[in-house]
Amino acid sequence: QAQLVESGGGLVQAGGSLRLSCAVSGRTVSRLAMGWFRQAPGKERDFVAATSWSGGTYYADSVKGRFTISRDNAKNTVALQMNSLKPEDTAVYYCAAVPAASSTYYSRFQSGYNYWGQGTQVTVSS
Numbered sequence: 001q002a003q004l005v006e007s008g009g010g011l012v013q014a015g016g017s018l019r020l021s022c023a024v025s026g027r028t029v030s031r032l033a034m035g036w037f038r039q040a041p042g043k044e045r046d047f048v049a050a051t052s053w054s055g056g057t058y059y060a061d062s063v064k065g066r067f068t069i070s071r072d073n074a075k076n077t078v079a080l081q082m083n084s085l086k087p088e089d090t091a092v093y094y095c096a097a098v099p100a101a102s103s104t105y106y107s108r109f110q111s112g113y114n115y116w117g118q119g120t121q122v123t124v125s126s
Contacts, residue, residue: 002027002115004095009120012085016124020080022095022117029053030073033100035113036080038091038122045094047108049080054103063089085124092119 008020024032035050049069050058057069068081078095096113098105107113 002032002097004097004115004117006093006095006117006120009093009122011123011125014085014087014124014126016085017081017083018085018122020082020093020095020120020122022078022080024076024078024097027097027099027115028073029071029076029078029097031099032097033105033107033113034069034071034078035096035107036069036078037094037096037110038089039094039119040088040091043091045110048093050106050108051078052102052104052106053100056104056106058106058108060108082122085122087124087126090122090124092121094119 003025005023036048039045066084071078095117097115098113
């Protein structure tokens with residue numbers, strides 16, 4: 001079992017930055033495929049970014065060039081650096097994880113992960 005706890009959300013003005021962190025316990029992050037998803041009010045939970053445990057990174061088109069996903073194996077954490085934030089980035093952000101046999105595995109789908117955090121609210125004001 002793995003437990004995931006997100007932190008770092010908050011209120012920021014458009015154009016600003018936030019850094020989300022996902023602390024993982026119960027499993028070593030170095031063998032987990034990790035993802036970030038977000039859910040705005042009244043909308044589906046959408047893929048934001050993912051990283052395979054070999055270090056590959058993948059992004060939704062809407063955040064490419066603005067967001068960066070990274071992992072710190074020593075701290076057993078995964079981060080999402082969010083720059084040039086827009087009001088449409090407002091959502092609850094969720095961290096997700098799955099043990100992966102393949103070093104290149106990642107998923108853009110919620111069904112591709114079996115551990116989830118409780119979410120952290122990000123609000124971007126215009």
